[in-house]
Amino acid sequence: MKRAALLVLLFIFISSPVFAGLSALSAQADVPAQAGRIHYLNADGIVNPVMAEFIVKSIETASKENAEALVIQLDTPGGLDLSMRDIVKAMLSSEVPIIVYVAPAGSRAASAGVFITYAAHIAAMAPGTNIGSAHPVAMGAEKMDETMLKKVENDAVAYIKGIAAKRHRNAQWAEKAVRESANITAEEALKLKVIDLIAQDRQALFAAIDGRKVELVSGEKVLNTANAEVKDVEMGLRYRILNAISNPNVAYILMMIGLIGLYFELSNPGLILPGVVGAICLVLAFYAFQTLSVNYAGLLLIGLAALFFIAEIKVASYGLLTIAGIVALTLGSLMLFESPLPFMRLSLWVVLPTVVTITAIFLGAMYYGLKIRHKKPVSGIEGLIDEIGIANTDIAKEGKVFIDGEYWDAWSNEPIKAGERAKVVEVKGLRLKVSKI
Structure with missing residues (x-):
């Protein structure tokens, strides 16, 4: 009997952790998966090497921290082609979903901004924003001839059409934006399938993209953003200074x-x-x-x-x-x-x-x-010219004058009595020629 009781106790002791583990797993299965952090940055201004480095580094950081997504709030008039291509390259090979959000109202994604918006896994715009005018321009003192301009234009068209194909966006309008500098509102962009959605603010954006599937280099991912924690990514002091001087x-x-x-x-x-x-x-x-x-x-x-x-x-x-x-x-x-x-x-x-x-x-x-x-000399004996002193003795052909705390031999073309003021008009050796004041 005792032996049977010991076996029962031993069974309970061994099986308790197993049942506890199963209960925990069951409880975890009942709780919805928690959303990861959303990294949120502002790209406001000219697309230049500083902005490109900031965005590329932010993509790398979001990937390392296993972020749920990276949101780029965009407002740009355009910028440098090389900087834009660095950003697009990083976006197309990103391991973290990237959402480009043209906001707030009154913002634009012009020129280089069109390429960046097209390269996003999800493209969104706020009401009252616009996108377009992506025609390449000649930079520098040397003007391009028609042949070279055509080559640059065709290269830009091929580039944006390739991006459009990868992200399943409207390639026809993209070509029009490059060749004809076409520009459209957020509502028109949504109808033409240039963007995926319109969101009033970032909370509306997070709610709208929640549950959407995006294709990453590593495979498909379902976004869980409805209740995600937001990490605002700010430009550091170095980036702000370099961006300002650019x-x-x-x-x-x-x-x-x-x-x-x-x-x-x-x-x-x-x-x-x-x-x-x-x-x-x-x-x-x-x-x-x-x-x-x-x-x-x-x-x-x-x-x-x-x-x-x-x-x-x-x-x-x-x-x-x-x-x-x-x-x-x-x-x-x-x-x-x-x-x-x-x-x-x-x-x-x-x-x-x-x-x-x-x-x-x-x-x-x-x-x-x-x-x-x-200016007249202010040191040495020549510096005494125009100085004012007091006659120490009667001065005619010779005499003494007191100037700057010293007694000097002096002469004058007019008689000067002792105690009268005298002005130095000439210096000869160590003798001063003075005149009566």
Whole structure:
């Protein structure tokens, strides 16, 4: 009997964990699977190398963290072709679902933004947004001929049609957007199957895409986004700074500050601060130039303007070098960035005040330098000319005068009585010629 009881107890002891495990599995099966985190980033502005790096790194991070999806809230006027292709390449090979959401109302996905939207696993737009105008443009000082423009256009058409085929979007409209710069609203885009849905805000977006199937490189995935936690992905300080200086207006101002800083450092060796600030600003400006369409003729003219201003101090040109510097600076500034895209050109409201300010600074520095050059000596015995003293004795052909705490031998062409004020008019050796005041 005891033996039977022991066997029963042993059976209960061994089987308890098994039943507990089965109960836990059953309970887990009854609870719906929890949604992963949604990574959410804002891509607002020109598509440039900084934005491309930020988006590509965000895709890599989302993949490493096994995110449920990555949402790119897009608002762009377009940008550089190479940067756009880097983004599209990363999107097409992504292991995490990517949703491009053109928002908020009033936003657009223009030019390069069309390609990025087409490359998304799910494309969405907010009401009051638009997409289109993807015709390629010639960048730089050299204008493309018709043959080259046609080649670039055909390449862009083939590229976006390939993306459209992979994402099952409207390839016909995509070609029209490239060849004819077609532009449509969110509602029209939905009807033409350019996008997958329209969402009022991001919560509506998450609800709309919940349960949708997307095709990843690794296979099909069903999105679980209705109650997902959202992680906002912000641009770090480095990205924000680099993105800011990639603006042509900011890059231009940095270059001007750099030139002024170096000018003052070379004019007054040892100040250090102007040279350091100038060098840093020039390095940042030339970094920005790598992302912009720079006309090197304009850059050369600005350099010549700086040389003309410096030469004005050394050479008596009666203002001709100053005028040449102002003309070269103005022309160089207007020519510096050449692009058919307004956001890739310098604003006239930045150029004119900057040219006026730079000219005023150089003219002020030159005036100060010339004034110092022609100023009478302030040290040594020559510095006594025009100084005022008191006659210590009667002065005629000889006498004594007290100036700056010292007694000097003096003479005068007119009699000066002791105690009267006298002014130094000439210095001969250690004797002073004075005149009565």
